[in-house]
Amino acid sequence: MNGLVLRAEHSLGFTLDAPDSWEAVHDPSPGVALALLAPEAAAFRPNVVATVGPTTAESGDLGAWQRAAADGLGESVDDFQLLDAEVDEGGFRQLAAYVDAHRSLTLEQWAWRWQRPGHDTLDVTLSATVPTLLYDVMADELATVAASWRPLGEAK
Amino acid sequence: MRLNAGTPRDGIVLTQGRLDALRKAPSDDDPVATAALSLLDDPLAEIVVEVTGPDGRRAAAFALGSDLCAVILSRPTHDPELAAVTPESVPAVTARTVGLGPAPYVDIPPLTVPEADIDALAVPPPQISPALAAHPVGTALRVGDWRLWRLQAAAPSDEGDGSALGARLDVLGARGYGWWVLEESAEGVLLSPTTATALWRGLSGVLG
Numbered sequence: 001m002n003g004l005v006l007r008a009e010h011s012l013g014f015t016l017d018a019p020d021s022w023e024a025v026h027d028p029s030p031g032v033a034l035a036l037l038a039p040e041a042a043a044f045r046p047n048v049v050a051t052v053g054p055t056t057a058e059s060g061d062l063g064a065w066q067r068a069a070a071d072g073l074g075e076s077v078d079d080f081q082l083l084d085a086e087v088d089e090g091g092f093r094q095l096a097a098y099v100d101a102h103r104s105l106t107l108e109q110w111a112w113r114w115q116r117p118g119h120d121t122l123d124v125t126l127s128a129t130v131p132t133l134l135y136d137v138m139a140d141e142l143a144t145v146a147a148s149w150r151p152l153g154e155a156k
Numbered sequence: 157m158r159l160n161a162g163t164p165r166d167g168i169v170l171t172q173g174r175l176d177a178l179r180k181a182p183s184d185d186d187p188v189a190t191a192a193l194s195l196l197d198d199p200l201a202e203i204v205v206e207v208t209g210p211d212g213r214r215a216a217a218f219a220l221g222s223d224l225c226a227v228i229l230s231r232p233t234h235d236p237e238l239a240a241v242t243p244e245s246v247p248a249v250t251a252r253t254v255g256l257g258p259a260p261y262v263d264i265p266p267l268t269v270p271e272a273d274i275d276a277l278a279v280p281p282p283q284i285s286p287a288l289a290a291h292p293v294g295t296a297l298r299v300g301d302w303r304l305w306r307l308q309a310a311a312p313s314d315e316g317d318g319s320a321l322g323a324r325l326d327v328l329g330a331r332g333y334g335w336w337v338l339e340e341s342a343e344g345v346l347l348s349p350t351t352a353t354a355l356w357r358g359l360s361g362v363l364g
Contacts, residue, residue, distance in 0.1 A: 042244075079162030081251055084352035085258040094258075095353050097248045099162035104244040106360065133244045136361035139353075 004148055010034050012052050013116060014124075017148035019141070036145060038138075044103060046130040046138055048145045052114070052122050059113055059123045066092040069111065069125070073098070097132060106135040110146050124149070157189040160241045162248055164227055167239030175238070192226035192240045195219040199226075201311035203246060203362065207254050208278045208304045216253040218246055220363070229253070247359035254305040256352055256359075257331035262292045266348040274328070274338060274345050277304050293328060293336055293347060300330030309362050325358055 004017035008024035010033050018024065018036045025035040031051055038046040058065040066085055069092075074080040077098040084095040091112030098105055111125040126149060128142040158166050168178070168189065179197075182190045199219035206215045212232030219226040225243045230236045241249055250256075273285035277297070284297045296302045309323040328347065329335035335355060336347040 079248065081248060081256075082258060083251060083256055083356050086260075095356060097162075097251065097356075099245075099248075102161040102242070104161055104242065104248055106356070131244060132247050132360050133363050134360075136357040139357055 004145065006036075008034055008036060009152065010050070010052075012122075013119075013152040014050075014052075014114075015148075015150050015152060016048070016050060016126075016145065018048070018145050022145075041134055042131045044105075044131045046128070046134065046142070048126055048128045048142060050149070051125045051127065055113060055121050055123050059111075062087045062089075062092050065111065066094055069109065070094060070096070073107070104132040106130055106132045108139070108142060108146075114151070116151070157186055157192065157238075157240055159188050159224055160239065160245065162241070162245055163252065164229060164237070164239030164241050164249060167229070167237040170228070170236040170238055178238075188224070188240050189238075191221070191224050192219075192238060195221045195224065195226040196228075201309065201363075203250070203307065203309040205250050205253055205305055205307040207306075208280075208282065209255070209302055210282070212280065214253060216249060218249075220246070243363060246363055247356070250307070250359055251356065254327070255301065255303045255331055256355060259329060259331055259334050259352055261351050262334040262336075262349045264292060264349065266346050267291050267293075268341060268344045268346050270344045271340070274304070277328070291347070292334060296328075296330035296333035300333040302328070302330040302333075304328045307359075307362075323362055325355075325362075327355060 005020040006018045006022055007015055009015045012033055016034060016036060021039050023037045028035045031053060032049055033052045034050040036048045058068040066087055070082045077100060079099040081097045083097060086093050093110050096107045108128045109125060114122045114124045126146045130138050157168060178193055182193050196219050201220045203218040214231040217228045220243055225241050225246055227241055227249060228236050228238050269287045273288055276283040276285060288294050288297060305327050307325040311321050326338035327335060328338055335350050335352060337350045339346045
């Protein structure tokens, strides 16, 4: 389990692992399947949020999907800066900075299409958010949590 | 003046002599400006990033305090501007100043060039040496909105003996083309490919 001992299982049929000190919140808001919350640091709880929903037209073209996701963020948050983005055959990853409630935050996102055997295809987005000054020290841990995502039945 | 999170706004334009005048007679009714001016004289740490690009030179000079950071922003054809930002905004302000953005990782071995090749980019009009032109960074230099940036951070050490702790980050590249970290070596300057994510980690780690 990559050293992660908290396993959160969601009824949509996937699991995410996190360190034992983290908290899992299921279905915290419409459209958000799972939120994994780290202990408070710098008056903020760094987190990884899983959003799972029906496929969209954009997600059929990963480059267009990434650009649409960045554009959407740019319209919905303050001081958005797209810092990095990469697209491969499996999905995309992007890194951005923005401001919320007078805090400078860093957002890292991973997204892909999830073909569920016997079910419809879904779009999955994992969004990790952390105060910017903590990004360097937490980036590897956040990426490890994101990489632990597994369809139920394939979890190691 | 107001304390900004993220992009500096509502700063004071520093026309000729304005900074000296403000230092001699700070406003009584602008506590943020007063704190920013005080930090310029007695910061906990200082970070300066100087940037050269095809459109000229720009810079951001930060004087850091515990709750506020004074920054003087310089850009081509404008008077410098003094503004106040939260300390955790420094990486984002720096990223905007240097034009950090997505670019492919150019997976080729590092290149060493004479230091004069890099210096020739920093002095207008920029000159692209044959060695740089023949390297993938040459494409960024010819057609990209390239940036050469040099960041230096300094803070007094805990020893109390007047010594200072420092960090330095020199980078060349362009959004959409690639980023290279520059390191001095006995043979010249080593250009090593990197990613925007690694550079952002470096910026967040300078204060983190």
